[in-house]
Amino acid sequence: MPVLFFDVGATLADVSVAADGSLTLQPRPRVVEVLDSFAQVRKGIVSDPGPTTTARENAAAALEAAFGGRFADEALVHWGAKDSRAVFDDAVTSAGAAAGDCVFVGEDPGERAFAREAGMRTAAHPVFTLAAVEGRPVYWARMEAPQDRAPAGPEAVADLDEVVPVHVASDRLVLAMATARGVRAVEQSGFAVDLRGHVEETSAFLVRDDRPVSVPEAFAQASASSRATAETAMRAAAAFAFVLAELSGSRPPVSSLGPAPGGVYIAAAAGLPVENVHIPGARPGHIERLLPDPALVSRPGQALAERFAAAFAPGAPSQDTVDAVRAAVTPSAVRAHVARISGVDPLVEDGPFTVRSRDASSADNERVVDALAGRLHALGLQVRRHTFTWRGHRLSNVEAELAGGASDAVVLVTAHLDSTGAEGEFFDSAGRPRPYDPAVDPAPGADDDGSGTAAVMATAECLSSLVASGRTPARGLRFVLFNAEEQGLVGSKAYARAAAAAGDDIAGVLQMDMIAGFRGGTRTMEIHAGSLVPGPVAGASDTLADLVAQAGAAVAPDFTVQQLTGAADPAVGRSDHASFHERGWAAVAVCENFFDDTRPATGTRQYHRPGDTLLDSDHDTDYAASIARTVAVAALTLAGL
Known part of the structure; x- marks a missing residue:
């Protein structure tokens, strides 16, 4: 027995x-x-x-x-x-x-x-x-609807015995864990199954490769779909070859799980530092950790997203709300929060400790979590920590909520609290280059994403002052700071998965990821609503982006707003909002002019470097406060204030 x-x-x-x-x-x-x-x-x-x-x-x-x-x-x-x-x-x-x-x-x-x-x-x-x-193996499995038939839909693999999805790429493709018994059930549902090796002690990742791909001349006369298939296969092969070379000293090596949206799926043995692999020219957020979840394909947010897109008409924000935001979300308030969590000022006022790094592997990370949770609790919000494990580290997302009056739905205002200095240059005592060591190397992360974290905190302070003046939101407001974003969206993936399991009714997610980087020129904010997830999430996210743009006109009229949407959005899958798209909820990411490569960027040049400090010439708290005010007004308006 x-x-x-x-x-x-x-x-x-x-x-x-x-x-x-x-x-x-x-x-x-x-x-x-x-x-x-x-x-x-x-x-x-x-x-x-x-x-x-x-x-x-x-x-x-x-x-x-x-x-x-x-x-x-x-x-x-x-x-x-x-x-x-x-x-x-x-x-x-x-x-x-x-x-x-x-x-x-x-x-x-x-x-x-x-x-x-x-x-x-x-x-x-x-x-x-x-x-x-019973001693039966579990496999990584690509489950794909054949092109010559109507797609069965990812819901065809929901609740099947011994099948657990880890990523839904489209209506035709699901990456999953499955036994042979599960495979037989999937095949009976109309999917073709391609087994890619045993799961054992491995995890799955999606690695995107932004390098251009040249399709061979032999495909010049081929159909568009054939050329697209060839490009997808070539991109996947190039991405996997790069990852394999970077981790060549590791045993066992990584294995390919086949083409993925914009790159390749891989399986990596426990402890392999996949998140430290940086493909040349890759845009931020090119590695995504995939988490198993039997309920992944159900997308619980879809019904609400559909109603949101159909019924919600963004109106001009209340002048009282605009005034309250202008009074509370100021450059000095944003600067004070960034200073505390990036090491310029003590983490706790008049305390002895200053932060060196918020990297998920750093001891400072937990101290910052404690301080942020304490500040939110002092505002009268209901604070919870959502704990999870990454590489042996017990980490926490921080959540603080004020319940609404007439609606069970909540509005999420979010950012990620962790940082990294992995793109910096580090040397040993003999002057030889060495890898980034999060245990000892600085990662102040003042812009990425100290600025977004500061904006969340300032918005929470604004809400607290509104409540103190007697105003109550119709919808609940929830402030969430995610951990381990730099390790492939780990914290937000765990949070969104838990929210789905708990049946949370989420009206919309407003994520801020880097809002203080500004080199000069046109003051621009990017609003990213694009998603590869099929269904109403795309339309609902576009509607949410419209609300943010309208808020920007009220509090940041000197800004140029770039609304990016659809599969071509350069931030698709690359920040914490994507974890909510995956579940069907409306979500946008708001940032400095950083992702969009159609024009010269004006965002920070210190991305993932020790130079990402409050004192860096690219760090502009006036600029950050304008974007923070925009998101605050949008969130409060969506909550009925």
Whole structure:
């Protein structure tokens, strides 16, 4: 008889932490169904809620509240770090069974690798628990509707047994994890399936390659679709060759999962630094980490997006709202927030500590999370931290919400709180070039994305002052600061996945990613609504972009506004708004003149470098405040203020 051990965070449930430290676990889709199918099998936990006794007690209480009696054998519950095989050896010992009869189910490939070292079998998702018990492999699978028939639609693979999507490229193509049993079910739904190797201890990524592709002369007389297919295949091959060369010293090497939108899908073994691979000429955000989710193809935001696009008519913002925003979202307010989180001023007023880096691998990252959460809590907002794991680091997104009055829908104002200096030049003590080391190297990230984070904080302060004056929004307002954006949108992917599982009704997402970089010339802001996701999300995002543009006319009339949309939008899939497009919600990204390459850019020249500081000549807080005011007015207007 097998003994099953489950990771908690992301695998069994999405985790949020309240201001008082209490935990709430929201079970992930299909998890309870899986657990109940093993009702007669001994089940345990291997998870790391933190080193303190209080953290473990809170985790135990939340586990019982969410899964009521399904993990009743306390001897099989193991709280502890999963940075070696030790906790897995302990789990095997507690089971009183052979290691090969124990199964660890966990999303993190590094943790699965340690479990394998301890002799356990592993599953990358609860859906594959039975497959692990029976010793059946799980594959990376491309599921594609043949061109000679009408597309079956990605929903054809929803809820199929032993199939878990990780990316929906189009109505015709889904990348997924699947067993042979799952493959047979997909094929019966009308999709052709191309297996691309075992999942085991790997993760999937989408790597985009922006370099031009020259299609051979042999395709000169071919149809447009044939030329497009050839270009797609050539781009994928070029991108994979570059990644393989950059990671050539790694074993096992990465493997190709075939062409993806704008590049290639790859599978990489646990610990491979895929996010550090920079293809020459690639625009920002060219690497996207893909997360498994059985509910991915359901796109819960679509119904609301469809209603939003059809019924919402942007009107001129209230003069009272414009005045409140002008009073609260000022250059000095934006500068003060950037100064604290980029190391110019102490992180906490009159405190001794200044930030060196907000990199996801830096110890400073957690300190910044604490400070931002504290400031938002002081504004009277309901603050939660949404925790997740990346490469052994326990990270948090920060969420602060004010509930609305007449509507359950919420408006999200967002940015990413982490930074990186990976594009800088670093040298060892002998003067030789060396790679960026986030543990010691500076990554102030004043523009990317300290400016967006500051704008979110200033908008929250503005809302707090409006509420204090007696005004109440019709829709809720939620301020969210994502972590690990620089590692492939990891934090926003985890957040959007959890929001979908919780059934959140999101009216729109306004993301700010780099709003302070300005070298001079025409003052321009870019509004990116483009998405590759089919369905009403595109129209709804365009409508949301119209609202932002109208707000800009009210508070930043000296700006030129560039609205970019459709598949040709250069920011498609490249900032945190894309994680919400993936779920069907309306979302836009607002930034400085940085992504659009149809004219000379005027954004920062210090992108991902240690020179991205508040004191850099390209950093302009007046410019940032104008964009921040634009988004603040749009958000407050959408919320009914």
